Amino acid sequence: MDKPVVVIGAGPAGIRACETLAGFGVRPTLLDESQTWGGQIFRQQPGNFKRGFKDLYGFDAERAENLKQTFHKIREQIDYRPQSLVWNAEQNRIDILHKGKTEKLQWSKLIVASGATDRVFPFPGWTLPGVYGLGASQIALKYQACAIGSKVILAGTGPLLYLVAFQYASAGANVVAVLNTAPVSARMKALPKLFCLPGQLARGMYYVSWLKMRGVKMMDGIQIMRAKGETRIEGLVIKDASGKIHELECDALGFGYGLRSETQIADLVSCQFNFNPVQRAFLPAKDLSGKTTVDGVYLAGDGSGIMGVEAAELAGQRAALAVLTELGLCSSKDSGVVRQIQEIESRLQTISKFRAGLEEAFPCPENWIDQLQDDTVVCRCEEITYGDIKQTVLDCNVKEINRLKALSRSGMGRCQGRMCGHATAEILAHLTGQSLQEVGRLRCQPPVKPVPISVVADASLSQESA
Amino acid sequence: MSQPEPSSKRSKAGLFQRLKELDRPDVEFFINGDKYLAKLGDTVLTAILTNQTAVRKTEFSGQARAGFCLMGACQDCWVRLADGQPIRACSTMIEQGMQIVTNFAQGNNHG
Numbered sequence: 001m002d003k004p005v006v007v008i009g010a011g012p013a014g015i016r017a018c019e020t021l022a023g024f025g026v027r028p029t030l031l032d033e034s035q036t037w038g039g040q041i042f043r044q045q046p047g048n049f050k051r052g053f054k055d056l057y058g059f060d061a062e063r064a065e066n067l068k069q070t071f072h073k074i075r076e077q078i079d080y081r082p083q084s085l086v087w088n089a090e091q092n093r094i095d096i097l098h099k100g101k102t103e104k105l106q107w108s109k110l111i112v113a114s115g116a117t118d119r120v121f122p123f124p125g126w127t128l129p130g131v132y133g134l135g136a137s138q139i140a141l142k143y144q145a146c147a148i149g150s151k152v153i154l155a156g157t158g159p160l161l162y163l164v165a166f167q168y169a170s171a172g173a174n175v176v177a178v179l180n181t182a183p184v185s186a187r188m189k190a191l192p193k194l195f196c197l198p199g200q201l202a203r204g205m206y207y208v209s210w211l212k213m214r215g216v217k218m219m220d221g222i223q224i225m226r227a228k229g230e231t232r233i234e235g236l237v238i239k240d241a242s243g244k245i246h247e248l249e250c251d252a253l254g255f256g257y258g259l260r261s262e263t264q265i266a267d268l269v270s271c272q273f274n275f276n277p278v279q280r281a282f283l284p285a286k287d288l289s290g291k292t293t294v295d296g297v298y299l300a301g302d303g304s305g306i307m308g309v310e311a312a313e314l315a316g317q318r319a320a321l322a323v324l325t326e327l328g329l330c331s332s333k334d335s336g337v338v339r340q341i342q343e344i345e346s347r348l349q350t351i352s353k354f355r356a357g358l359e360e361a362f363p364c365p366e367n368w369i370d371q372l373q374d375d376t377v378v379c380r381c382e383e384i385t386y387g388d389i390k391q392t393v394l395d396c397n398v399k400e401i402n403r404l405k406a407l408s409r410s411g412m413g414r415c416q417g418r419m420c421g422h423a424t425a426e427i428l429a430h431l432t433g434q435s436l437q438e439v440g441r442l443r444c445q446p447p448v449k450p451v452p453i454s455v456v457a458d459a460s461l462s463q464e465s466a
Numbered sequence: 467m468s469q470p471e472p473s474s475k476r477s478k479a480g481l482f483q484r485l486k487e488l489d490r491p492d493v494e495f496f497i498n499g500d501k502y503l504a505k506l507g508d509t510v511l512t513a514i515l516t517n518q519t520a521v522r523k524t525e526f527s528g529q530a531r532a533g534f535c536l537m538g539a540c541q542d543c544w545v546r547l548a549d550g551q552p553i554r555a556c557s558t559m560i561e562q563g564m565q566i567v568t569n570f571a572q573g574n575n576h577g
Contacts, residue, residue, distance in 0.1 A: 130519070172485050
C-alpha cells in the first residue's frame, strides 16, 4: 500500500486508532500539532518536570498511564510525526506544516481525531489580560505548573469547572470562588441519567464536596455581568440566582461553558454537517463506526461531538476497525471483531446517555447576550464589537452567518472563528429571531491555522509528493 | 540592558503564579531588550507572563492581550523574535538568550 492510512491527532482517540491499526499490521502515519503525545487532556509536561501522573491527572492517572504505555509500545510500528500541523485538507490529500516547511501527503484512509477547545461566550471585559478559558487554566497548571493568577475565579459551567477548581486548590492556588451559571436544580434533574456512569458521577460529587469542605466560595445559577479592570482583570461583577449583584475581587478568571469540537478538517474534506441541537453546533455527520459522508474519511473523539476521554478511546478503536474492514484486513464476520465492535458500541451508547445527562446538568447559558455592550469585543482577532455586528445586521439585512462574516469580519481573523464563531451565530440568531440552525454554519477556509505566506506559495507551486 | 530582577519582585509584576516544579534552572531572556529570568521548560508565554501582564497589543485598538486558550487555537499570543520571526508564545519553548519583541509596530503582526 503506497498511500498511508493517516490519523490526525495524537490524543486518546488517535493513539487508540493507531494501536488497533498496528495490531493488524498497518503502519499508520500519526500527525500531531503538539511536540508530545496526549492531546489536550493528557498534555505531557516538559521533560525536566518531575510531577507524577497521579499529581497531574488525578482519577485519570491510570487511564493516562495506559495510554502512555500503549503509545510507547506502538511507537516503532507507526510513522509518528509530532509538530506537524495539518493546515489544509482535500479529498485524498493534506498539507502539513513541519518546522517551517510544508509537505503534501496523500492518504488512503483518513481518521480525524482533532479534539476540542473551550466553548466561550463574550462578556464585557473578557479580552482583559488574566481572563482565560477553563481548559486554558488547566493547561497552565498541568503543562507549566502555574496558576493563571494569585486570586483566581473559576466560572461558567460543565464538569471541567469543578475539576479545574479542585486541581487548582489541590496544587495550592488561591481559588477565590467557583461560580456555576447553571442552577442546582438542573443537576438534580439530570441525576437519573448521570447514574448510568456512577463512577463519573461520584468523581464530580467528590470535587464539589472537597471544595465545599475547604471553604471555597461556591455559587450556582449565577450570571457573568462583566470583568473590571483597565490593563488586566481586577474583579468580576456577577448577578446571583436571586438577581442580586456581587462584585468579587480577583486577578484572574478561568471560564468556559463546556467544550466545542474542532471540525475544520472534516469541513475541508467536504464532510456533510448536521445541526446538533444538544451541542448547539453543526457537527460532521457520521455513523456508529465514525464513517463520514466522504469516502475513506472517519472521525473519532471530541472533534466530532463532545463525548469525553473514554468515548474518544473507544471511537478511535471503532474507526480503526472500520478502516481495517474496508481495507479487507479484518472481517466483520470474524467473531472476535464482531464482539469487539458490539462491546465498543454498547459502551458508547451508555456514555452517550451520561453525556446527555451532563448537558442537562450543565446547560449552555441563554442570557449572556443581554450583558453585551455595544463596545464589547466579540471577535478577538479582528476586534469586531457587538455594536459592529448589530449595525451590519441592520444595515445589510444579514440573516446568514457566512454573509455576516464577509460583511462584518467577525470570525475572519487568525483563529478562524474558533473563539467567536459560535457566539456570533448565537448573536445573529438572537438579532434576527431565527434559530441557530437557520443562521447556518460558519465555513472553514485553509489555512486552518496561520502559516507563513511563503509556505502557502510553495504549496501551491510545488508538485505533489508522496 | 538591565540586570534580571529578583524573583520575589517579579512574581508580583507578572500574571502567572508558579505553584510547583520550582527547582529548574534559570533561563535568561530578553523582552524588548530588557533582561528577565524564566525557567527551563517554560513556554514563551509562561516566561513573559511570570514577568509581565501582557504579551502583545492588538493591531486595531492597541489593547493589551495575554493569550487566551493556551492550546494553539485562539492565535492571541503571537509575539516576534528580534529577527522579525513571529512565534506563538503558548506553543514555543523559551531558550537561553531569546530576544522577544512585544512592542512591534501596530498593524504589522500577521507574519
